[in-house]
Amino acid sequence: MAEKTEKPTEKKLRDEAKKGQTFKSKDIVAAIMLAVGATAVSSVVDLRHVMVALASMATSGSMPDPQTYMRGWTLVFLRMIAPFVLLCAAAGALTSLVQSHFTLAVQAVKFDLTAISPAKGFKMLFNWRTVKEVVKALLYVAVCVVTVWIFVRNSHRELFQAFRADAFVLGHLWIKLTVRLVVIFLLCSIPVLLLNVLLEYFLYVKDLKMEVHEVKREYRESQGNPEVKSKRRWIHMELLSEGVKAAIEQSNLLLANPTHIAIGIYLDPNIVMLPFVSVRETNARALAVIQYAESVGVPVVRDIALARSVYRSSRRYSFVSGQDFEAVMRVLGWLKDVEAANRAIELSGTDATDEEDLSGSEEGDAIVASGRPF
Structure with missing residues (x-):
């Protein structure tokens, strides 16, 4: 078998995109979702709904029906968390679509038995992508350690003050600390994200490389046989x-x-x-x-x-x-x-x-x- 040394053509990239094989980094999607969530959580998640529900239950003077009680708290939870979840989901979906150039993988939804083949799964254990994932996991462990160290060093006073805070202030304090933790994590993980994107693109191009005869065959299929094309051009010139x-x-x-x-x-x-x-x-x-x-x-x-x-x-x-x-x-x-x-x-x-x-x-x-x- 000839060695695959040629870069993938535009037609090859389009065909593989229809099969769901496009350049995309899941870490970038996760990072953007975290950033959007950290930015919007303080304005989207409103704890006043919880406080109002607790106050109304305390002043009602009677025990509510269990079904009514569960239904009420479910509505309160959905009203508080649904906008936040929808916003994060929209950010992740938009990022994925941008990375795939808004190409719908219509062939990726087909049932393929080779995807669950044990032999194929065994081969995936010993390739460069697996090595990359292992190294990336170790780097993220290091990032988490550094993040926790920086967070505790800068926020230990607020952490200890949380034990003496009242219920209303405590909710906003934890949201503030969570946002700070996410921001520190994202800043520390930027080098790992960039390195992962570069390696992911390298492996993506490597998987789609073509042999020389494949490029020539594709050119003939898309542009036509050079001899036939030359003859057609000559006939066109003659047909004034x-x-x-x-x-x-x-x-x-x-x-x-x-x-x-x-x-x-x-x-x-x-x-x-x-x-x-x-x-x-x-x-x-x-x-x-x-x-x-x-x-x-x-x-x-x-x-x-x-x-x-x-x-x-x-x-x-x-x-x-x-x-x-x-x-x-x-x-x-x-x-x-x-x-x-x-x-x-x-x-x-x-x-x-x-x-x-x-x-x-x-x-x-x-x-x-x-x-x-x-």
Whole structure:
């Protein structure tokens, strides 16, 4: 089996996310829930509900019905604790969704017997993730020891004062001390959290690494076979519309850049002395236009600056803009001079050939008249 050395592709990450395998740190979720709870407990958890219930029971003068008593205390407890629990649960759920990029693991809920395989469980006992969890547990034990030491050192006076506090003050005092303990724990656990996140990401990428042939196969599946794709591109280039082909054939010249832009220029002095943009294509269609123009004999002038300028300032079926008018007319004039020179060369060559043919025929007539053999 080939070694998995390639980083996971985006498609691989998306497919694994649907199976529930995304990068997520449970410790980060727990830390955020603790932080949210410590921040909100003093304002969300209201002990006055308990005090009011106790006062009403003491002043009622009669023993309440047991069912009514239990129902009342249940409602008091839910009213006091439900907002706090819902807030912490929402913070944890939102953190998990953010880590998974809001991807729902629709395939993770399927029943899979391999998940309870003893062989698979035995293999999980001897891997890097298990080693990480053991080291992390030891580090958290050290964090707890340091947290308790700092907490007792800074709060021992308030702890001893709690024995002499009344009931109402005692509740708020314990909430205050609990929040302080949680904050100290979170601050002490930050290095462990960061180290755990780094190791978790490293193991996550390591588990999803791919072989070279897997990356190539995935590329072929997503982008198509390179040969087929090249053939399809060639067919697409050949399938220019008849209107575009006719416009190319009627153009006086084609400005190219040299492969990304193709601008057809048409000029009819009998109608108006203004150059007209007959074709305007880019990228693959520009290549197709250039190839077709060369095949039908339309001159192709590769002027990068002029082609870009005309492309930016003019649209198809419009006259060339004023800023490019002089340059385009100069190219048309130069092309006309070149065609005239070529025509003159062809005519001179034709005249010379005719003179040679004429002199040769006269010499032949003389030979025949003299009776000499050819």
